[in-house]
Amino acid sequence: MKEIKERTIDNDLFNVGGKTLTSRLFIGTGKYASDDIIPEVCEHTGACVITVALRRVDFNSKTDNVMQHIPKHMQLMPNTSGARTADEAVRIARLARAMGCGNWIKIEVITDNRYLLPDGYETVKATDILVREGFSVFPYINPDLYVARALVNAGASAIMPLGAPIGTNRGLRTEEMINILIEEIDIPVIVDAGIGKPSHACMAMEAGADACLVNTAIATSENPTLMGKAFADAVNAGRRAYLAGQAVARQLASASSPLTGFLS
């Protein structure tokens, strides 16, 4: 019996975007005090997927190339950050693909500078175009059921609902809405943004999310390598709890020890 359960966990691969992943923790490359630590974080998290952004080369400053820190085996997930419309997202996606690192793209279309909330309408439009062009599209969204359904219809590889605004570390503020998406949407649900602590990631995975993307909480911790490992453990724990099927919550006590054979 024990053996069977262990095997279930070992075989718990995540198929998404035409790839088979051995980790359900996706990580980012933003905000590290030094990018030199990125390889170590990759190793300790066991992450298979890593995000990057596309920006203009600055001719006046000789900065590090982030790509030199990313292990070759990892699946790159460029984002379209900076895009304010579907057309801009499509343009960035095409440029990112021309870099020759695969066809995955995380759609971010944001016009709101205060909360960095994604524009669902433009995101659906961009997804529709990019799926037709052969991209594996991972849209960052508000956890909205109708937007999620439109993305399924457009052929998105997964949806990436936010737990809280980007970089806030406030946790699963949208928990109820994410639970609805998990219940209703048949493509993978990857919780992105706002996850500040391993327990937040664990909670999302327990609820049945397929994966979590964590950047700020790892990158800006005092020890990103150790925090990365903590997140990997939390994602695994939550996933195992989900697969195990949770015990029923009750209002009243239910004795764990037999209620017979007491000493008199």
Add this chain to the structure above:
Amino acid sequence: MLVTINGEDINFNKSITIENFLKEKDIDTDAVVVELNKQIIPSEDYKTTYLSNKDILEILRFVGGG
């Protein structure tokens, strides 16, 4: 000839290829993607693509992001 490169207007005395411009700026061609007037230029064409007056050139690369 005036070319807008990454949002900055740059004057050139004579025509120049994308490849030569990248070399001049010491940019590794494998680490960037180039867009000329909103058209992506394949790296094998850097050598033969000359910049023209009023061109808009974008040279981009991957950076850290979430």
